[in-house]
Amino acid sequence: MGSARSDRISPLAVKRLSLYLRCLEELAQQDQTTVSSRQLAKALGLTDAQVRKDLAYFGQFGRPGVGYAVQDTVTRLRVIFGTQKDWEVAVVGVGSIGRALLGFKGFGQRGFRLAAAFDKDPAKIGRKIGGVLVQSAGELAATVRKKRIRLTVLAVPAQAAQEVAEALCRAGVKGILNFAPVRLNVPDDVAVVPVDLGSLLQQLSYFVTAAQAGNQTHPGVRRDLT
Amino acid sequence: MGSARSDRISPLAVKRLSLYLRCLEELAQQDQTTVSSRQLAKALGLTDAQVRKDLAYFGQFGRPGVGYAVQDTVTRLRVIFGTQKDWEVAVVGVGSIGRALLGFKGFGQRGFRLAAAFDKDPAKIGRKIGGVLVQSAGELAATVRKKRIRLTVLAVPAQAAQEVAEALCRAGVKGILNFAPVRLNVPDDVAVVPVDLGSLLQQLSYFVTAAQAGNQTHPGVRRDLT
DNA sequence: GAGTGTGAATTCTTTCACAGCG
DNA sequence: CGCTGTGAAAGAATTCACACTC
Numbered sequence: 001m002g003s004a005r006s007d008r009i010s011p012l013a014v015k016r017l018s019l020y021l022r023c024l025e026e027l028a029q030q031d032q033t034t035v036s037s038r039q040l041a042k043a044l045g046l047t048d049a050q051v052r053k054d055l056a057y058f059g060q061f062g063r064p065g066v067g068y069a070v071q072d073t074v075t076r077l078r079v080i081f082g083t084q085k086d087w088e089v090a091v092v093g094v095g096s097i098g099r100a101l102l103g104f105k106g107f108g109q110r111g112f113r114l115a116a117a118f119d120k121d122p123a124k125i126g127r128k129i130g131g132v133l134v135q136s137a138g139e140l141a142a143t144v145r146k147k148r149i150r151l152t153v154l155a156v157p158a159q160a161a162q163e164v165a166e167a168l169c170r171a172g173v174k175g176i177l178n179f180a181p182v183r184l185n186v187p188d189d190v191a192v193v194p195v196d197l198g199s200l201l202q203q204l205s206y207f208v209t210a211a212q213a214g215n216q217t218h219p220g221v222r223r224d225l226t
Numbered sequence: 227m228g229s230a231r232s233d234r235i236s237p238l239a240v241k242r243l244s245l246y247l248r249c250l251e252e253l254a255q256q257d258q259t260t261v262s263s264r265q266l267a268k269a270l271g272l273t274d275a276q277v278r279k280d281l282a283y284f285g286q287f288g289r290p291g292v293g294y295a296v297q298d299t300v301t302r303l304r305v306i307f308g309t310q311k312d313w314e315v316a317v318v319g320v321g322s323i324g325r326a327l328l329g330f331k332g333f334g335q336r337g338f339r340l341a342a343a344f345d346k347d348p349a350k351i352g353r354k355i356g357g358v359l360v361q362s363a364g365e366l367a368a369t370v371r372k373k374r375i376r377l378t379v380l381a382v383p384a385q386a387a388q389e390v391a392e393a394l395c396r397a398g399v400k401g402i403l404n405f406a407p408v409r410l411n412v413p414d415d416v417a418v419v420p421v422d423l424g425s426l427l428q429q430l431s432y433f434v435t436a437a438q439a440g441n442q443t444h445p446g447v448r449r450d451l452t
Numbered sequence: 453g454a455g456t457g458t459g460a461a462t463t464c465t466t467t468c469a470c471a472g473c474g
Numbered sequence: 475c476g477c478t479g480t481g482a483a484a485g486a487a488t489t490c491a492c493a494c495t496c
Contacts, residue, residue: 010465014432018425022407036477045409048477049467056479064478065474081428082435089427096356100326101423106407110424111431130322151430174437175430177423181248181332183271191433193426197327197403198336199244200419201315202307204377204401205337206240207417209308211400236487262455274455275489282457290456291496 013054019044020051021077022110027070036067083111090149090173092164093156094119094134097179101153102130112151116143137164144171151175158182165192239280245270246277247303248336253296262293309337316375316399318390319382320345320360323405327379328356338377342369363390370397377401384408391418 161180
């Protein structure tokens with residue numbers, strides 16, 4: 001109960017916080033022990049005030065006149081993100097994207113361990129991809145429960161996504177990284193982060209189109225949706 | 227000169243606009259001819275006022291009492307995004323992610339054509355993946371120019387990203403979908419949309435952690451960063 | 453009645469600017 | 475001094491609410 005008072009949470013801030021963590025981890029690796037809000041801000045394309053506000057939200061982080069202790073802050077941020085210890089992650093749907101993620105090393109470095117994979121195509125079941133055994137969709141609920149998997153990557157075709165998401169929720173999953181281009185309807189206690197690659201490319205093409213065509217008509221296009 | 231006056235542009239609105247387009251394309255396929263802001267809003271988890279404002283920004287789209295003509299609006303949105311005709315896209319870096327994107331059919335449906343792929347690993351050069359020939363990094367500039375490629379997917383390791391991005395910009399690329407977990411420094415007329423998968427998973431784990439641990443301390447966690 | 457477009461009101465975020473600590 | 479933490483100010487984005495159209 002004794003923890004910091006909680007005024008308001010800034011949704012976008014979470015995104016930035018994860019950038020701070022990434023940056024601080026790099027600095028730690030270079031044995032830098034201390035960093036100022038200014039430095040962080042410059043590295044990430046933000047303002048120093050923004051960085052301070054974000055960090056201060058979770059309590060006192062820095063020391064005036066000195067800055068932020070790199071290693072310390074990394075530790076505290078990891079606690080905030082819950083990544084002091086690894087999360088087990090399941091990949092559901094082993095198409096081109098699912099397969100790529102199973103072979104992707106970036107997750108391991110950030111505290112995520114690919115612990116299971118599922119597909120309903122018999123040709124894929126039983127194979128090992130990136131060291132992970134592909135199981136049948138039918139085994140999903142049991143495996144998720146047994147391994148206490150809370151986070152999943154959903155990479156099934158759009159038509160199947162809602163149905164599979166519901167199965168995941170029933171099995172106790174609490175977070176879904178959704179690559180299917182549909183909005184998922186899930187219970188309130190389940191978080192969904194959408195990653196619609198088509199939509200992202202489209203945003204790019206918008207900025208490119210707006211920049212060239214409407215050079216004058218859209219003077220204020222911003223190009224960073226970090 | 228004769229086009230609509232341009233008050234202000236809403237950066238986040240672009241993201242939503244691309245959702246409207248996706249949704250409208252689906253409706254068109256189901257032969258629905260007309261749709262109200264309310265319906266769109268419900269399907270995408272937004273408010274109706276939001277939908278109207280966004281669409282109205284580009285001029286009169288809807289008819290009072292009726293709604294928006296689905297097919298018409300799709301056409302107009304495509305013009306706004308510049309996707310009436312296909313864009314040629316290059317994939318740079320054919321690791322696990324690059325390979326996946328080459329095999330990903332979602333792009334084609336949204337007006338993007340994978341037209342080239344590059345890597346510096348000799349073992350990959352000369353192969354065809356997803357119907358696309360992998361070329362050497364050295365051929366990048368020439369090919370990008372010859373095929374007039376404006377959009378690229380950057381999927382090289384983090385350390386190489388900045389350098390490759392600069393080469394892309396020099397070759398005339400105007401938009402980069404960046405999968406490398408680093409902030410790219412590019413000229414003002416080049417758009418970058420970052421896709422940091424590790425960071426996205428981390429955001430998920432934040433929400434899951436906050437929801438369970440801080441049930442009371444963080445009452446207002448939002449779970450949709452659509 | 454149903455539904456858009458839009459100024460005005462509200463709410464959310466970011467930036468400013470400065471008191472105070474190391 | 476340099477740099478944090480933080481109220482207060484400024485700036486954006488969202489929602490309200492209503493005139494007006496079909």
